[in-house]
Amino acid sequence: MIHSVIMAGGIGTRFWPRSRKNAPKQVLSIGDNVPLISATISRIQPMVPLENIWIVTNLDQKPIIQTHLPDVDDAHFIIEPMGKNTAPCIGLAAVHLRHVDPDATMIVLPADHRITEADRFRECLLFAVEQAEKTRCLVTIGIRPTRPETGYGYIQTEIPYDSKEHQVFRVKTFAEKPNLNIAQLFLKSGDFLWNSGIFVWTVDSIMAEIEEHLPELYAGLMEINLQWETPKYESTLNQVYRSTKSISIDYGVMEHARCVFVIRGDFSWSDVGSWEEVYRISPKDDFGNAMVGETLLIDSEGCLVDSPDHLIATLGVKNLVVISTKDATLICHRDAAQDVKKIVETLLRKKADKYL
Amino acid sequence: MIHSVIMAGGIGTRFWPRSRKNAPKQVLSIGDNVPLISATISRIQPMVPLENIWIVTNLDQKPIIQTHLPDVDDAHFIIEPMGKNTAPCIGLAAVHLRHVDPDATMIVLPADHRITEADRFRECLLFAVEQAEKTRCLVTIGIRPTRPETGYGYIQTEIPYDSKEHQVFRVKTFAEKPNLNIAQLFLKSGDFLWNSGIFVWTVDSIMAEIEEHLPELYAGLMEINLQWETPKYESTLNQVYRSTKSISIDYGVMEHARCVFVIRGDFSWSDVGSWEEVYRISPKDDFGNAMVGETLLIDSEGCLVDSPDHLIATLGVKNLVVISTKDATLICHRDAAQDVKKIVETLLRKKADKYL
Numbered sequence: 001m002i003h004s005v006i007m008a009g010g011i012g013t014r015f016w017p018r019s020r021k022n023a024p025k026q027v028l029s030i031g032d033n034v035p036l037i038s039a040t041i042s043r044i045q046p047m048v049p050l051e052n053i054w055i056v057t058n059l060d061q062k063p064i065i066q067t068h069l070p071d072v073d074d075a076h077f078i079i080e081p082m083g084k085n086t087a088p089c090i091g092l093a094a095v096h097l098r099h100v101d102p103d104a105t106m107i108v109l110p111a112d113h114r115i116t117e118a119d120r121f122r123e124c125l126l127f128a129v130e131q132a133e134k135t136r137c138l139v140t141i142g143i144r145p146t147r148p149e150t151g152y153g154y155i156q157t158e159i160p161y162d163s164k165e166h167q168v169f170r171v172k173t174f175a176e177k178p179n180l181n182i183a184q185l186f187l188k189s190g191d192f193l194w195n196s197g198i199f200v201w202t203v204d205s206i207m208a209e210i211e212e213h214l215p216e217l218y219a220g221l222m223e224i225n226l227q228w229e230t231p232k233y234e235s236t237l238n239q240v241y242r243s244t245k246s247i248s249i250d251y252g253v254m255e256h257a258r259c260v261f262v263i264r265g266d267f268s269w270s271d272v273g274s275w276e277e278v279y280r281i282s283p284k285d286d287f288g289n290a291m292v293g294e295t296l297l298i299d300s301e302g303c304l305v306d307s308p309d310h311l312i313a314t315l316g317v318k319n320l321v322v323i324s325t326k327d328a329t330l331i332c333h334r335d336a337a338q339d340v341k342k343i344v345e346t347l348l349r350k351k352a353d354k355y356l
Numbered sequence: 357m358i359h360s361v362i363m364a365g366g367i368g369t370r371f372w373p374r375s376r377k378n379a380p381k382q383v384l385s386i387g388d389n390v391p392l393i394s395a396t397i398s399r400i401q402p403m404v405p406l407e408n409i410w411i412v413t414n415l416d417q418k419p420i421i422q423t424h425l426p427d428v429d430d431a432h433f434i435i436e437p438m439g440k441n442t443a444p445c446i447g448l449a450a451v452h453l454r455h456v457d458p459d460a461t462m463i464v465l466p467a468d469h470r471i472t473e474a475d476r477f478r479e480c481l482l483f484a485v486e487q488a489e490k491t492r493c494l495v496t497i498g499i500r501p502t503r504p505e506t507g508y509g510y511i512q513t514e515i516p517y518d519s520k521e522h523q524v525f526r527v528k529t530f531a532e533k534p535n536l537n538i539a540q541l542f543l544k545s546g547d548f549l550w551n552s553g554i555f556v557w558t559v560d561s562i563m564a565e566i567e568e569h570l571p572e573l574y575a576g577l578m579e580i581n582l583q584w585e586t587p588k589y590e591s592t593l594n595q596v597y598r599s600t601k602s603i604s605i606d607y608g609v610m611e612h613a614r615c616v617f618v619i620r621g622d623f624s625w626s627d628v629g630s631w632e633e634v635y636r637i638s639p640k641d642d643f644g645n646a647m648v649g650e651t652l653l654i655d656s657e658g659c660l661v662d663s664p665d666h667l668i669a670t671l672g673v674k675n676l677v678v679i680s681t682k683d684a685t686l687i688c689h690r691d692a693a694q695d696v697k698k699i700v701e702t703l704l705r706k707k708a709d710k711y712l
Contacts, residue, residue: 017669298698311684311711313373313699316692320673328667329680331687336672342654343669355667 008111017328026111120267128200137259142193148183153195276337364467382467476623484556493615498549504539509551632693
């Protein structure tokens, strides 16, 4: 059966001041009026019923996520003791799924992406499931790039991704976030897709690959597996997580796996990685300003201003992001949107907890 | 006797969002922690006792000004039915003063300027009073310019203002706010002082000059004078003001008067005309940032950020003015600070009364 694992453990510090400890990015309604995680669940549901959907998160975030997903059963939350990047997260989910359904095929979805062409998205996933079940290989979804984006990772296909109607390709290599020059080369090359962070595989395949490429993680997962539904489950989980290495599934497994396919996803996708990306996807006026809430922009261009109930008046400014909340307001040049985490780090250092 | 007339009828829309209908510029603590009008009164008091100080304002502003000047007797408020610039304001004050003290010498002070060297300021005024009483001419205070300021009017002295120790000069001409080229010439010339808007004269002299150069205003003032302390005073005042021309004392009288002296004021003075001027007079950190209240500036330069109790975090921005209040925040390029009134005009047009 097809199951979907929703990775929902991040905070999204780049969305400060909207994102806070108890308002992580996935519960924010960024660029839409529905929380990202709710949209993620609704989008997959026509294909994967609720009883096959699993949310991986942590104890801090579970309550706030639950308020946004009242229909998801408590037992469908898989709790990580702490964030250790995607490899342990996916491994833990696989251990769970194997108990529920040994023949499970997993669709791994980040909770906080934005996808607007849901039909094409599900068609693509269905095709990915077929490929994963038929080949027993790891399958990932790559997005046709539309600009030389430096904020995404890339996946190189063995042959140009437009060379055939068929949309599945062997992966030649994974590339980390490039600089602008390289990103421009990637865009022109015709064989680099954006890495969407969406994966499809059978539980058996991913466990086998973890065993081969991340043996220590695998050993830890087996310890957890051994205590499944025993009183020692939680303490074992904590102990394994404390010592496990923080590593992404791309870096830890995908880059080394014996057989990886990428499917060209022809749907509109964004990882909504920063306020700059929110600006990009927002409707704008004739001066390139995107506004939400109480705003008054005079002699201003290229701004994103979001202020639900406090008047923000700008005058003679360009390319600013202004995000106003009850107790804090961000004013940031759009080019610096990737650095918003610097503010969060400084607030942490200053122990300004009320703003975190 | 020496009397002081404090002109306190303006709103100071350039200080929005701090200045509002019921919080005009003169009651704001701009660049200091004392309201400008309170500082103005304290500054003159060692020289002019409270019983000789008169506040000209309007009914809208009187209550809020009174809360800041609890020691000023109610009878010392001279109420204008509406603002008509400085000539009617000064004429009305002169009519009042003549009833109180026919031999009065008037020191006219704007309520909303900032002067930090109070001793020198009073010495200068004392000298101005001597000159005004001795010569029966109009006396104005000019400030030695320190930069090619385009936001001020200028007063040209007949001989260079540094040519003698003596600090009183005949006025050659008044110049309106110049453009930058002209302001640079003025600064180099050595005979252009900044027009401070501070005047000293006997009541008789100013009334005679108004009679000669603004005969219609004079006639109106005489009608008001005729109803002094009668039941018809207020209706006559209203009627005269409704029809009187809005005109400044500089343009209406000073430029035409037969005998005008300017005294070089060697005290530190600012008309605090905009947020840019507040930035100029504020203490700054190594990055040229001036901050008041809850602020966090990262990778930011040349900014003025004033937010009493709401965190303003900036990132990667330059030369911004950010002023946060309970219900509205201004974000403005420092170069556009003179245009803040555009925001107020737009809010007026949109009938957004709660922000005015």
